[in-house]
Amino acid sequence: MAAAGPSVFLLMVNGQVESAQGLEEGISQITSKSQDVRRALVWNFPIDVTFKSTNPYGWPQIVLSVYGPDVFGNDVVRGYGAVHVPFSPGRHKRTIPMFVPESTSKLQKFTSWFMGRRPEYTDPKVVAQGEGREVTRVRSQGFVTLLFNVVTKDMRKLGYDTGPPDTQRASGPSPPQGLPQ
Amino acid sequence: MAEVHVIGQIMGATGFSESSLFCKWGIHTGAAWKLLSGVREGQTQVDTPQVGDMAYWSHPIDLHFATKGLQGWPRLHLQVWSQDSFGRCQLAGYGFCHVPSSPGTHQLDCPTWRPLGSWREQLARAFVGGGPQLLHGDAVYSGADRYRLHTAAGGTVHLELGLLLRHFDRYGVEC
Numbered sequence: 001m002a003a004a005g006p007s008v009f010l011l012m013v014n015g016q017v018e019s020a021q022g023l024e025e026g027i028s029q030i031t032s033k034s035q036d037v038r039r040a041l042v043w044n045f046p047i048d049v050t051f052k053s054t055n056p057y058g059w060p061q062i063v064l065s066v067y068g069p070d071v072f073g074n075d076v077v078r079g080y081g082a083v084h085v086p087f088s089p090g091r092h093k094r095t096i097p098m099f100v101p102e103s104t105s106k107l108q109k110f111t112s113w114f115m116g117r118r119p120e121y122t123d124p125k126v127v128a129q130g131e132g133r134e135v136t137r138v139r140s141q142g143f144v145t146l147l148f149n150v151v152t153k154d155m156r157k158l159g160y161d162t163g164p165p166d167t168q169r170a171s172g173p174s175p176p177q178g179l180p181q
Numbered sequence: 182m183a184e185v186h187v188i189g190q191i192m193g194a195t196g197f198s199e200s201s202l203f204c205k206w207g208i209h210t211g212a213a214w215k216l217l218s219g220v221r222e223g224q225t226q227v228d229t230p231q232v233g234d235m236a237y238w239s240h241p242i243d244l245h246f247a248t249k250g251l252q253g254w255p256r257l258h259l260q261v262w263s264q265d266s267f268g269r270c271q272l273a274g275y276g277f278c279h280v281p282s283s284p285g286t287h288q289l290d291c292p293t294w295r296p297l298g299s300w301r302e303q304l305a306r307a308f309v310g311g312g313p314q315l316l317h318g319d320a321v322y323s324g325a326d327r328y329r330l331h332t333a334a335g336g337t338v339h340l341e342l343g344l345l346l347r348h349f350d351r352y353g354v355e356c
Contacts (some may be wrong), residue, residue: 059188099239124353134225139231140231164285
């Protein structure tokens, strides 16, 4: 009697948040811009997570929220961003843009700047979904670079074809020259 | 039945003269295709870029199709609109691109166009805003009746789409 085929595939991701701001949840250290000409922000935060599923629908996304102090010392949100974990095995580098919700009126913008309570999402997972975003206005500023090493198990046995492994390919928009990453 | 997963993002848009942009997108497939999970259409947030001229949406797309045939391979159609500070929306461009047919991650650049009207309408668009729009959105992704249109180029929409195919080799399809 033939052995039953696998019904579940595994996805193991490890890597690091190289610069910028993303267990299933984690908080990084606080970093300041470097003094040299690059003015880079480096977190070097490790990610090591394994997922198991029967269906690629709902493929994991990593959602990042970056916070920083404003001029009064309050922690305000500096950007949200999300990207799907790559599904082909190998090493991948992704640079993702970050955006922050905008105030609706100029008065609200001044009040929130003054009080230190900027508009932010109550649940950052909204960034990973498509629904309900059509009513939001955002400002995009800044980029975060992530590095992924992806290993999958039994996807081919279940019939999935993930395409050629595109290793060491830097993808996504490159930030404009002269800006911190 | 063969299955196709489209997992990716509408990254953003460049090359438009207006700066606060959003995109309405939809996927059109043939009769042999059935959407098993995911939303077939949506609308991104409105983004105003602070640095550079690329408006970033990072809008996730996650779709699961089952198909019995290759006809009607999914087509992604887009409408880019701009919103001004008063909340009025103006069409910036229509565009479409086929979802790639080979598995893996693809960077797509979708050029857009917008209908030009008569010289009166163009003048009105420059001063007051508004402008002609298509009555039936399917002219964007179908070739029929295009000869009546006179259009001008808009900017480019950038997408990153990943394709995961299942059981295509069982049916002898090479991609």
